[in-house]
Amino acid sequence: MTGLPDLPLSSIDRETYRAVASDGEARAGGDVERLVSLGLIAPDPDREGQFIAHDPRAAVQQALSQVQEMIAGAAQCMADLPTIEGLVPAYDAHRWYSGPVSELLQSRDEMNQRIQQALRTASSEMWTAQPGAPVDRDPEVQRTGMERVLELRGRGVSVRSVYNVAVRDHAPTVGHLASVVEAGAEVATLEELFPRLVIIDGTHLFIDNCIPAGGEDRDAGWHVTDRATVAWVHMLYQQLWARATRWQDGDVGSETLTERQKAILRALEEGEAQHGVGPRLGLSERTVTKEIAAARTAVGAQTVYQLMAWWGRRQAEA
Structure with missing residues:
Protein backbone atom coordinates (compact mmCIF):
# COMPACT_ATOMS: atom_id res chain seq x y z
CA MET A 1 0.00 0.00 0.00
CA THR A 2 1.43 3.37 -1.04
CA GLY A 3 2.23 5.86 1.73
CA LEU A 4 0.75 9.33 2.02
CA PRO A 5 2.30 12.23 0.05
CA ASP A 6 5.17 13.98 1.82
CA LEU A 7 3.21 17.07 2.90
CA PRO A 8 2.86 19.83 3.93
CA LEU A 9 5.22 22.06 1.92
CA SER A 10 7.37 24.51 3.83
CA SER A 11 7.80 28.11 2.78
CA ILE A 12 11.30 27.23 1.48
CA ASP A 13 9.77 24.40 -0.60
CA ARG A 14 7.34 26.82 -2.18
CA GLU A 15 10.10 29.35 -2.93
CA THR A 16 12.22 26.56 -4.46
CA TYR A 17 9.41 25.59 -6.81
CA ARG A 18 8.91 29.21 -7.87
CA ALA A 19 12.64 29.53 -8.60
CA VAL A 20 12.67 26.35 -10.71
CA ALA A 21 9.55 27.48 -12.59
CA SER A 22 11.26 30.82 -13.29
CA ASP A 23 14.74 29.79 -14.48
CA GLY A 24 15.34 26.12 -13.61
CA GLU A 25 17.63 26.97 -10.71
CA ALA A 26 16.78 25.34 -7.38
CA ARG A 27 16.83 27.73 -4.41
CA ALA A 28 19.70 27.10 -2.04
CA GLY A 29 18.55 25.08 0.98
CA GLY A 30 15.39 23.84 -0.75
CA ASP A 31 14.39 20.15 -0.45
CA VAL A 32 14.38 19.25 -4.14
CA GLU A 33 13.93 15.52 -3.33
CA ARG A 34 10.58 16.24 -1.72
CA LEU A 35 9.46 18.32 -4.71
CA VAL A 36 10.56 15.57 -7.09
CA SER A 37 8.64 12.90 -5.07
CA LEU A 38 5.55 15.10 -5.21
CA GLY A 39 5.85 15.41 -9.01
CA LEU A 40 6.28 19.18 -8.84
CA ILE A 41 9.71 19.19 -10.46
CA ALA A 42 12.06 16.80 -12.31
CA PRO A 43 15.80 16.86 -13.17
CA ASP A 44 16.51 18.55 -16.52
CA PRO A 45 18.09 15.84 -18.74
CA ASP A 46 19.84 18.46 -20.83
CA ARG A 47 21.29 20.63 -18.08
CA GLU A 48 23.09 19.07 -15.16
CA GLY A 49 22.01 20.51 -11.82
CA GLN A 50 18.97 22.14 -13.38
CA PHE A 51 15.28 21.19 -12.94
CA ILE A 52 12.06 21.43 -14.89
CA ALA A 53 8.86 22.59 -13.20
CA HIS A 54 5.72 20.47 -13.70
CA ASP A 55 2.08 21.59 -13.55
CA PRO A 56 1.01 21.68 -9.84
CA ARG A 57 -2.45 20.45 -10.90
CA ALA A 58 -0.90 17.22 -12.12
CA ALA A 59 0.94 16.94 -8.79
CA VAL A 60 -2.39 17.40 -6.98
CA GLN A 61 -3.91 14.55 -8.99
CA GLN A 62 -0.94 12.35 -8.18
CA ALA A 63 -1.29 13.13 -4.46
CA LEU A 64 -5.05 12.47 -4.59
CA SER A 65 -4.43 9.10 -6.22
CA GLN A 66 -2.03 8.19 -3.42
CA VAL A 67 -4.52 9.24 -0.73
CA GLN A 68 -7.39 7.39 -2.41
CA GLU A 69 -5.30 4.26 -2.72
CA MET A 70 -4.44 4.43 0.96
CA ILE A 71 -8.08 4.99 1.95
CA ALA A 72 -9.14 2.02 -0.17
CA GLY A 73 -6.44 -0.10 1.45
CA ALA A 74 -7.55 0.99 4.94
CA ALA A 75 -11.17 0.17 4.10
CA GLN A 76 -10.16 -3.30 2.90
CA CYS A 77 -8.14 -3.76 6.07
CA MET A 78 -11.20 -2.87 8.18
CA ALA A 79 -13.30 -5.33 6.18
CA ASP A 80 -10.77 -8.09 6.88
CA LEU A 81 -10.69 -7.55 10.66
CA PRO A 82 -13.74 -9.78 11.38
CA THR A 83 -11.91 -12.65 9.67
CA ILE A 84 -9.04 -12.22 12.10
CA GLU A 85 -11.45 -11.92 15.04
CA GLY A 86 -13.05 -15.16 13.90
CA LEU A 87 -9.86 -16.94 14.98
CA VAL A 88 -10.55 -16.10 18.67
CA PRO A 89 -12.30 -19.44 19.44
CA ALA A 90 -9.23 -21.34 18.22
CA TYR A 91 -7.09 -19.28 20.59
CA ASP A 92 -9.45 -19.46 23.59
CA ALA A 93 -9.81 -23.22 23.23
CA HIS A 94 -6.18 -23.64 24.31
CA ARG A 95 -5.95 -21.15 27.15
CA TRP A 96 -7.35 -21.35 30.66
CA TYR A 97 -8.86 -17.88 30.70
CA SER A 98 -11.18 -16.82 27.89
CA GLY A 99 -12.50 -13.38 27.10
CA PRO A 100 -14.24 -11.12 27.18
CA VAL A 101 -14.82 -12.39 30.70
CA SER A 102 -18.22 -10.81 31.38
CA GLU A 103 -20.96 -8.66 29.92
CA LEU A 104 -23.73 -6.75 31.70
CA LEU A 105 -27.17 -7.50 30.26
CA GLN A 106 -29.45 -4.60 31.09
CA SER A 107 -32.85 -6.29 31.41
CA ARG A 108 -34.68 -9.58 31.93
CA ASP A 109 -35.41 -9.77 28.20
CA GLU A 110 -31.71 -9.41 27.35
CA MET A 111 -30.85 -12.10 29.91
CA ASN A 112 -33.44 -14.49 28.51
CA GLN A 113 -32.37 -13.87 24.91
CA ARG A 114 -28.71 -14.55 25.72
CA ILE A 115 -29.57 -17.70 27.68
CA GLN A 116 -31.60 -18.96 24.71
CA GLN A 117 -28.65 -18.28 22.39
CA ALA A 118 -26.35 -20.31 24.63
CA LEU A 119 -28.89 -23.15 24.86
CA ARG A 120 -29.08 -23.51 21.09
CA THR A 121 -25.61 -25.02 21.09
CA ALA A 122 -25.74 -26.67 24.54
CA SER A 123 -24.36 -30.20 24.45
CA SER A 124 -23.80 -31.32 28.04
CA GLU A 125 -25.74 -29.47 30.72
CA MET A 126 -28.09 -26.73 31.85
CA TRP A 127 -27.98 -26.32 35.61
CA THR A 128 -30.09 -23.66 37.30
CA ALA A 129 -30.72 -22.36 40.81
CA GLN A 130 -34.03 -20.56 41.44
CA PRO A 131 -34.19 -19.17 45.01
CA GLY A 132 -37.35 -17.08 44.55
CA ALA A 133 -40.68 -17.88 46.19
CA PRO A 134 -43.14 -19.68 43.90
CA VAL A 135 -45.57 -17.56 41.89
CA ASP A 136 -48.56 -18.32 39.68
CA ARG A 137 -46.96 -18.43 36.25
CA ASP A 138 -48.65 -18.02 32.92
CA PRO A 139 -49.46 -21.53 31.62
CA GLU A 140 -47.88 -20.52 28.31
CA VAL A 141 -44.61 -19.77 30.11
CA GLN A 142 -44.70 -23.19 31.78
CA ARG A 143 -45.51 -24.87 28.46
CA THR A 144 -42.53 -23.16 26.83
CA GLY A 145 -40.32 -24.25 29.73
CA MET A 146 -41.47 -27.84 29.35
CA GLU A 147 -40.78 -27.78 25.61
CA ARG A 148 -37.27 -26.53 26.36
CA VAL A 149 -36.68 -29.37 28.85
CA LEU A 150 -37.92 -31.97 26.37
CA GLU A 151 -35.78 -30.53 23.58
CA LEU A 152 -32.64 -30.48 25.75
CA ARG A 153 -33.21 -33.96 27.12
CA GLY A 154 -33.77 -35.17 23.56
CA ARG A 155 -30.25 -33.94 22.77
CA GLY A 156 -28.84 -35.71 25.82
CA VAL A 157 -28.31 -32.49 27.80
CA SER A 158 -28.38 -32.83 31.60
CA VAL A 159 -31.10 -30.56 33.03
CA ARG A 160 -30.80 -29.92 36.77
CA SER A 161 -32.62 -27.30 38.88
CA VAL A 162 -32.55 -26.33 42.56
CA TYR A 163 -35.62 -24.51 43.91
CA ASN A 164 -36.67 -22.84 47.13
CA VAL A 165 -38.28 -25.52 49.31
CA ALA A 166 -41.45 -23.40 49.38
CA VAL A 167 -42.34 -24.66 45.89
CA ARG A 168 -43.41 -27.97 47.45
CA ASP A 169 -46.43 -26.20 48.97
CA HIS A 170 -47.43 -24.41 45.76
CA ALA A 171 -49.80 -26.67 43.84
CA PRO A 172 -49.29 -25.20 40.32
CA THR A 173 -45.52 -25.45 40.66
CA VAL A 174 -45.73 -28.96 42.13
CA GLY A 175 -47.63 -30.15 39.06
CA HIS A 176 -45.23 -28.49 36.67
CA LEU A 177 -42.08 -29.80 38.37
CA ALA A 178 -43.51 -33.31 38.59
CA SER A 179 -43.92 -33.21 34.81
CA VAL A 180 -40.39 -31.85 34.41
CA VAL A 181 -39.00 -34.76 36.44
CA GLU A 182 -41.06 -37.22 34.42
CA ALA A 183 -39.50 -35.71 31.28
CA GLY A 184 -36.04 -36.68 32.55
CA ALA A 185 -34.88 -33.52 34.31
CA GLU A 186 -33.49 -33.53 37.85
CA VAL A 187 -35.13 -31.27 40.42
CA ALA A 188 -34.23 -30.64 44.05
CA THR A 189 -35.24 -28.21 46.78
CA LEU A 190 -33.26 -26.46 49.48
CA GLU A 191 -34.25 -24.66 52.66
CA GLU A 192 -31.15 -22.48 52.96
CA LEU A 193 -30.48 -19.28 51.04
CA PHE A 194 -28.68 -19.59 47.72
CA PRO A 195 -28.06 -17.33 44.69
CA ARG A 196 -29.92 -17.40 41.40
CA LEU A 197 -27.79 -18.64 38.51
CA VAL A 198 -27.70 -20.60 35.27
CA ILE A 199 -24.73 -22.69 34.07
CA ILE A 200 -24.63 -23.97 30.50
CA ASP A 201 -22.00 -26.49 29.35
CA GLY A 202 -19.57 -25.30 32.00
CA THR A 203 -18.70 -22.33 29.75
CA HIS A 204 -21.60 -19.89 30.23
CA LEU A 205 -22.63 -18.50 33.61
CA PHE A 206 -25.59 -16.17 34.14
CA ILE A 207 -25.90 -14.41 37.50
CA ASP A 208 -27.79 -11.50 39.03
CA ASN A 209 -26.29 -8.02 38.90
CA CYS A 210 -24.62 -7.63 42.29
CA ILE A 211 -23.09 -4.23 41.49
CA PRO A 212 -26.12 -2.20 40.39
CA ALA A 213 -25.90 1.44 39.45
CA GLY A 214 -28.74 3.93 39.77
CA GLY A 215 -31.69 3.41 37.46
CA GLU A 216 -30.75 -0.09 36.29
CA ASP A 217 -33.39 -2.80 35.85
CA ARG A 218 -33.39 -4.97 38.96
CA ASP A 219 -33.57 -8.01 36.67
CA ALA A 220 -30.31 -7.02 34.94
CA GLY A 221 -27.55 -9.59 35.17
CA TRP A 222 -24.14 -10.71 33.98
CA HIS A 223 -23.11 -13.21 31.33
CA VAL A 224 -19.75 -14.58 32.50
CA THR A 225 -17.50 -16.65 30.23
CA ASP A 226 -14.24 -16.67 32.17
CA ARG A 227 -13.43 -20.39 32.43
CA ALA A 228 -11.94 -20.20 35.93
CA THR A 229 -14.95 -18.33 37.32
CA VAL A 230 -17.48 -20.64 35.65
CA ALA A 231 -15.57 -23.72 36.87
CA TRP A 232 -15.54 -22.36 40.43
CA VAL A 233 -19.31 -21.71 40.40
CA HIS A 234 -19.82 -25.14 38.84
CA MET A 235 -18.06 -26.68 41.85
CA LEU A 236 -20.18 -24.64 44.27
CA TYR A 237 -23.33 -25.76 42.47
CA GLN A 238 -22.38 -29.40 43.00
CA GLN A 239 -22.02 -28.73 46.72
CA LEU A 240 -25.39 -26.99 46.69
CA TRP A 241 -26.93 -29.98 44.92
CA ALA A 242 -25.45 -32.39 47.48
CA ARG A 243 -27.24 -30.52 50.30
CA ALA A 244 -30.57 -30.31 48.47
CA THR A 245 -33.47 -32.77 48.61
CA ARG A 246 -34.30 -34.48 45.35
CA TRP A 247 -37.87 -33.95 44.21
CA GLN A 248 -38.70 -37.67 44.52
CA ASP A 249 -37.45 -37.72 48.12
CA GLY A 250 -39.59 -34.82 49.22
CA ASP A 251 -42.82 -36.77 49.18
Whole structure:
Protein backbone atom coordinates (compact mmCIF):
# COMPACT_ATOMS: atom_id res chain seq x y z
CA MET A 1 0.00 0.00 0.00
CA THR A 2 1.43 3.37 -1.04
CA GLY A 3 2.23 5.86 1.73
CA LEU A 4 0.75 9.33 2.02
CA PRO A 5 2.30 12.23 0.05
CA ASP A 6 5.17 13.98 1.82
CA LEU A 7 3.21 17.07 2.90
CA PRO A 8 2.86 19.83 3.93
CA LEU A 9 5.22 22.06 1.92
CA SER A 10 7.37 24.51 3.83
CA SER A 11 7.80 28.11 2.78
CA ILE A 12 11.30 27.23 1.48
CA ASP A 13 9.77 24.40 -0.60
CA ARG A 14 7.34 26.82 -2.18
CA GLU A 15 10.10 29.35 -2.93
CA THR A 16 12.22 26.56 -4.46
CA TYR A 17 9.41 25.59 -6.81
CA ARG A 18 8.91 29.21 -7.87
CA ALA A 19 12.64 29.53 -8.60
CA VAL A 20 12.67 26.35 -10.71
CA ALA A 21 9.55 27.48 -12.59
CA SER A 22 11.26 30.82 -13.29
CA ASP A 23 14.74 29.79 -14.48
CA GLY A 24 15.34 26.12 -13.61
CA GLU A 25 17.63 26.97 -10.71
CA ALA A 26 16.78 25.34 -7.38
CA ARG A 27 16.83 27.73 -4.41
CA ALA A 28 19.70 27.10 -2.04
CA GLY A 29 18.55 25.08 0.98
CA GLY A 30 15.39 23.84 -0.75
CA ASP A 31 14.39 20.15 -0.45
CA VAL A 32 14.38 19.25 -4.14
CA GLU A 33 13.93 15.52 -3.33
CA ARG A 34 10.58 16.24 -1.72
CA LEU A 35 9.46 18.32 -4.71
CA VAL A 36 10.56 15.57 -7.09
CA SER A 37 8.64 12.90 -5.07
CA LEU A 38 5.55 15.10 -5.21
CA GLY A 39 5.85 15.41 -9.01
CA LEU A 40 6.28 19.18 -8.84
CA ILE A 41 9.71 19.19 -10.46
CA ALA A 42 12.06 16.80 -12.31
CA PRO A 43 15.80 16.86 -13.17
CA ASP A 44 16.51 18.55 -16.52
CA PRO A 45 18.09 15.84 -18.74
CA ASP A 46 19.84 18.46 -20.83
CA ARG A 47 21.29 20.63 -18.08
CA GLU A 48 23.09 19.07 -15.16
CA GLY A 49 22.01 20.51 -11.82
CA GLN A 50 18.97 22.14 -13.38
CA PHE A 51 15.28 21.19 -12.94
CA ILE A 52 12.06 21.43 -14.89
CA ALA A 53 8.86 22.59 -13.20
CA HIS A 54 5.72 20.47 -13.70
CA ASP A 55 2.08 21.59 -13.55
CA PRO A 56 1.01 21.68 -9.84
CA ARG A 57 -2.45 20.45 -10.90
CA ALA A 58 -0.90 17.22 -12.12
CA ALA A 59 0.94 16.94 -8.79
CA VAL A 60 -2.39 17.40 -6.98
CA GLN A 61 -3.91 14.55 -8.99
CA GLN A 62 -0.94 12.35 -8.18
CA ALA A 63 -1.29 13.13 -4.46
CA LEU A 64 -5.05 12.47 -4.59
CA SER A 65 -4.43 9.10 -6.22
CA GLN A 66 -2.03 8.19 -3.42
CA VAL A 67 -4.52 9.24 -0.73
CA GLN A 68 -7.39 7.39 -2.41
CA GLU A 69 -5.30 4.26 -2.72
CA MET A 70 -4.44 4.43 0.96
CA ILE A 71 -8.08 4.99 1.95
CA ALA A 72 -9.14 2.02 -0.17
CA GLY A 73 -6.44 -0.10 1.45
CA ALA A 74 -7.55 0.99 4.94
CA ALA A 75 -11.17 0.17 4.10
CA GLN A 76 -10.16 -3.30 2.90
CA CYS A 77 -8.14 -3.76 6.07
CA MET A 78 -11.20 -2.87 8.18
CA ALA A 79 -13.30 -5.33 6.18
CA ASP A 80 -10.77 -8.09 6.88
CA LEU A 81 -10.69 -7.55 10.66
CA PRO A 82 -13.74 -9.78 11.38
CA THR A 83 -11.91 -12.65 9.67
CA ILE A 84 -9.04 -12.22 12.10
CA GLU A 85 -11.45 -11.92 15.04
CA GLY A 86 -13.05 -15.16 13.90
CA LEU A 87 -9.86 -16.94 14.98
CA VAL A 88 -10.55 -16.10 18.67
CA PRO A 89 -12.30 -19.44 19.44
CA ALA A 90 -9.23 -21.34 18.22
CA TYR A 91 -7.09 -19.28 20.59
CA ASP A 92 -9.45 -19.46 23.59
CA ALA A 93 -9.81 -23.22 23.23
CA HIS A 94 -6.18 -23.64 24.31
CA ARG A 95 -5.95 -21.15 27.15
CA TRP A 96 -7.35 -21.35 30.66
CA TYR A 97 -8.86 -17.88 30.70
CA SER A 98 -11.18 -16.82 27.89
CA GLY A 99 -12.50 -13.38 27.10
CA PRO A 100 -14.24 -11.12 27.18
CA VAL A 101 -14.82 -12.39 30.70
CA SER A 102 -18.22 -10.81 31.38
CA GLU A 103 -20.96 -8.66 29.92
CA LEU A 104 -23.73 -6.75 31.70
CA LEU A 105 -27.17 -7.50 30.26
CA GLN A 106 -29.45 -4.60 31.09
CA SER A 107 -32.85 -6.29 31.41
CA ARG A 108 -34.68 -9.58 31.93
CA ASP A 109 -35.41 -9.77 28.20
CA GLU A 110 -31.71 -9.41 27.35
CA MET A 111 -30.85 -12.10 29.91
CA ASN A 112 -33.44 -14.49 28.51
CA GLN A 113 -32.37 -13.87 24.91
CA ARG A 114 -28.71 -14.55 25.72
CA ILE A 115 -29.57 -17.70 27.68
CA GLN A 116 -31.60 -18.96 24.71
CA GLN A 117 -28.65 -18.28 22.39
CA ALA A 118 -26.35 -20.31 24.63
CA LEU A 119 -28.89 -23.15 24.86
CA ARG A 120 -29.08 -23.51 21.09
CA THR A 121 -25.61 -25.02 21.09
CA ALA A 122 -25.74 -26.67 24.54
CA SER A 123 -24.36 -30.20 24.45
CA SER A 124 -23.80 -31.32 28.04
CA GLU A 125 -25.74 -29.47 30.72
CA MET A 126 -28.09 -26.73 31.85
CA TRP A 127 -27.98 -26.32 35.61
CA THR A 128 -30.09 -23.66 37.30
CA ALA A 129 -30.72 -22.36 40.81
CA GLN A 130 -34.03 -20.56 41.44
CA PRO A 131 -34.19 -19.17 45.01
CA GLY A 132 -37.35 -17.08 44.55
CA ALA A 133 -40.68 -17.88 46.19
CA PRO A 134 -43.14 -19.68 43.90
CA VAL A 135 -45.57 -17.56 41.89
CA ASP A 136 -48.56 -18.32 39.68
CA ARG A 137 -46.96 -18.43 36.25
CA ASP A 138 -48.65 -18.02 32.92
CA PRO A 139 -49.46 -21.53 31.62
CA GLU A 140 -47.88 -20.52 28.31
CA VAL A 141 -44.61 -19.77 30.11
CA GLN A 142 -44.70 -23.19 31.78
CA ARG A 143 -45.51 -24.87 28.46
CA THR A 144 -42.53 -23.16 26.83
CA GLY A 145 -40.32 -24.25 29.73
CA MET A 146 -41.47 -27.84 29.35
CA GLU A 147 -40.78 -27.78 25.61
CA ARG A 148 -37.27 -26.53 26.36
CA VAL A 149 -36.68 -29.37 28.85
CA LEU A 150 -37.92 -31.97 26.37
CA GLU A 151 -35.78 -30.53 23.58
CA LEU A 152 -32.64 -30.48 25.75
CA ARG A 153 -33.21 -33.96 27.12
CA GLY A 154 -33.77 -35.17 23.56
CA ARG A 155 -30.25 -33.94 22.77
CA GLY A 156 -28.84 -35.71 25.82
CA VAL A 157 -28.31 -32.49 27.80
CA SER A 158 -28.38 -32.83 31.60
CA VAL A 159 -31.10 -30.56 33.03
CA ARG A 160 -30.80 -29.92 36.77
CA SER A 161 -32.62 -27.30 38.88
CA VAL A 162 -32.55 -26.33 42.56
CA TYR A 163 -35.62 -24.51 43.91
CA ASN A 164 -36.67 -22.84 47.13
CA VAL A 165 -38.28 -25.52 49.31
CA ALA A 166 -41.45 -23.40 49.38
CA VAL A 167 -42.34 -24.66 45.89
CA ARG A 168 -43.41 -27.97 47.45
CA ASP A 169 -46.43 -26.20 48.97
CA HIS A 170 -47.43 -24.41 45.76
CA ALA A 171 -49.80 -26.67 43.84
CA PRO A 172 -49.29 -25.20 40.32
CA THR A 173 -45.52 -25.45 40.66
CA VAL A 174 -45.73 -28.96 42.13
CA GLY A 175 -47.63 -30.15 39.06
CA HIS A 176 -45.23 -28.49 36.67
CA LEU A 177 -42.08 -29.80 38.37
CA ALA A 178 -43.51 -33.31 38.59
CA SER A 179 -43.92 -33.21 34.81
CA VAL A 180 -40.39 -31.85 34.41
CA VAL A 181 -39.00 -34.76 36.44
CA GLU A 182 -41.06 -37.22 34.42
CA ALA A 183 -39.50 -35.71 31.28
CA GLY A 184 -36.04 -36.68 32.55
CA ALA A 185 -34.88 -33.52 34.31
CA GLU A 186 -33.49 -33.53 37.85
CA VAL A 187 -35.13 -31.27 40.42
CA ALA A 188 -34.23 -30.64 44.05
CA THR A 189 -35.24 -28.21 46.78
CA LEU A 190 -33.26 -26.46 49.48
CA GLU A 191 -34.25 -24.66 52.66
CA GLU A 192 -31.15 -22.48 52.96
CA LEU A 193 -30.48 -19.28 51.04
CA PHE A 194 -28.68 -19.59 47.72
CA PRO A 195 -28.06 -17.33 44.69
CA ARG A 196 -29.92 -17.40 41.40
CA LEU A 197 -27.79 -18.64 38.51
CA VAL A 198 -27.70 -20.60 35.27
CA ILE A 199 -24.73 -22.69 34.07
CA ILE A 200 -24.63 -23.97 30.50
CA ASP A 201 -22.00 -26.49 29.35
CA GLY A 202 -19.57 -25.30 32.00
CA THR A 203 -18.70 -22.33 29.75
CA HIS A 204 -21.60 -19.89 30.23
CA LEU A 205 -22.63 -18.50 33.61
CA PHE A 206 -25.59 -16.17 34.14
CA ILE A 207 -25.90 -14.41 37.50
CA ASP A 208 -27.79 -11.50 39.03
CA ASN A 209 -26.29 -8.02 38.90
CA CYS A 210 -24.62 -7.63 42.29
CA ILE A 211 -23.09 -4.23 41.49
CA PRO A 212 -26.12 -2.20 40.39
CA ALA A 213 -25.90 1.44 39.45
CA GLY A 214 -28.74 3.93 39.77
CA GLY A 215 -31.69 3.41 37.46
CA GLU A 216 -30.75 -0.09 36.29
CA ASP A 217 -33.39 -2.80 35.85
CA ARG A 218 -33.39 -4.97 38.96
CA ASP A 219 -33.57 -8.01 36.67
CA ALA A 220 -30.31 -7.02 34.94
CA GLY A 221 -27.55 -9.59 35.17
CA TRP A 222 -24.14 -10.71 33.98
CA HIS A 223 -23.11 -13.21 31.33
CA VAL A 224 -19.75 -14.58 32.50
CA THR A 225 -17.50 -16.65 30.23
CA ASP A 226 -14.24 -16.67 32.17
CA ARG A 227 -13.43 -20.39 32.43
CA ALA A 228 -11.94 -20.20 35.93
CA THR A 229 -14.95 -18.33 37.32
CA VAL A 230 -17.48 -20.64 35.65
CA ALA A 231 -15.57 -23.72 36.87
CA TRP A 232 -15.54 -22.36 40.43
CA VAL A 233 -19.31 -21.71 40.40
CA HIS A 234 -19.82 -25.14 38.84
CA MET A 235 -18.06 -26.68 41.85
CA LEU A 236 -20.18 -24.64 44.27
CA TYR A 237 -23.33 -25.76 42.47
CA GLN A 238 -22.38 -29.40 43.00
CA GLN A 239 -22.02 -28.73 46.72
CA LEU A 240 -25.39 -26.99 46.69
CA TRP A 241 -26.93 -29.98 44.92
CA ALA A 242 -25.45 -32.39 47.48
CA ARG A 243 -27.24 -30.52 50.30
CA ALA A 244 -30.57 -30.31 48.47
CA THR A 245 -33.47 -32.77 48.61
CA ARG A 246 -34.30 -34.48 45.35
CA TRP A 247 -37.87 -33.95 44.21
CA GLN A 248 -38.70 -37.67 44.52
CA ASP A 249 -37.45 -37.72 48.12
CA GLY A 250 -39.59 -34.82 49.22
CA ASP A 251 -42.82 -36.77 49.18
CA VAL A 252 -41.33 -39.65 51.12
CA GLY A 253 -40.72 -38.97 54.78
CA SER A 254 -40.53 -35.22 54.21
CA GLU A 255 -42.05 -34.68 57.65
CA THR A 256 -39.84 -37.35 59.19
CA LEU A 257 -36.34 -36.18 58.27
CA THR A 258 -34.88 -32.71 57.92
CA GLU A 259 -33.23 -31.48 54.74
CA ARG A 260 -29.84 -31.76 56.44
CA GLN A 261 -30.45 -35.36 57.51
CA LYS A 262 -31.52 -36.32 53.98
CA ALA A 263 -28.36 -34.72 52.57
CA ILE A 264 -26.26 -36.79 55.00
CA LEU A 265 -28.07 -40.01 54.03
CA ARG A 266 -27.61 -39.26 50.32
CA ALA A 267 -23.90 -38.80 50.88
CA LEU A 268 -23.69 -42.14 52.71
CA GLU A 269 -25.80 -43.79 50.00
CA GLU A 270 -23.31 -42.59 47.39
CA GLY A 271 -20.48 -44.34 49.25
CA GLU A 272 -19.09 -41.47 51.32
CA ALA A 273 -17.54 -42.60 54.60
CA GLN A 274 -19.18 -41.06 57.67
CA HIS A 275 -16.05 -39.07 58.51
CA GLY A 276 -16.06 -37.69 54.95
CA VAL A 277 -19.66 -36.44 55.05
CA GLY A 278 -18.84 -33.41 57.18
CA PRO A 279 -16.24 -31.87 54.83
CA ARG A 280 -18.49 -32.60 51.84
CA LEU A 281 -21.51 -30.81 53.33
CA GLY A 282 -19.66 -28.17 55.32
CA LEU A 283 -20.62 -29.69 58.69
CA SER A 284 -18.57 -30.70 61.71
CA GLU A 285 -18.12 -34.40 62.46
CA ARG A 286 -19.99 -33.89 65.72
CA THR A 287 -22.98 -32.39 63.86
CA VAL A 288 -23.04 -35.29 61.40
CA THR A 289 -23.05 -37.82 64.26
CA LYS A 290 -25.83 -35.90 66.02
CA GLU A 291 -27.96 -35.69 62.87
CA ILE A 292 -27.56 -39.40 62.10
CA ALA A 293 -28.66 -40.22 65.64
CA ALA A 294 -31.70 -37.94 65.25
CA ALA A 295 -32.56 -39.58 61.93
CA ARG A 296 -32.33 -43.06 63.50
CA THR A 297 -34.71 -41.97 66.23
CA ALA A 298 -37.11 -40.41 63.71
CA VAL A 299 -37.49 -43.61 61.66
CA GLY A 300 -37.19 -46.08 64.53
CA ALA A 301 -33.81 -47.53 63.49
CA GLN A 302 -31.47 -48.93 66.12
CA THR A 303 -28.30 -48.73 64.01
CA VAL A 304 -26.91 -46.82 61.07
CA TYR A 305 -27.27 -50.02 59.00
CA GLN A 306 -31.00 -50.18 59.78
CA LEU A 307 -31.30 -46.48 58.96
CA MET A 308 -29.64 -46.95 55.57
CA ALA A 309 -31.81 -50.00 54.86
CA TRP A 310 -34.90 -47.88 55.58
CA TRP A 311 -33.52 -45.14 53.34
CA GLY A 312 -32.83 -47.61 50.54
CA ARG A 313 -36.38 -48.96 50.67
CA ARG A 314 -37.74 -45.43 50.49
CA GLN A 315 -35.64 -44.69 47.41
CA ALA A 316 -36.82 -47.90 45.74
CA GLU A 317 -40.45 -46.89 46.37
CA ALA A 318 -39.94 -43.36 44.95
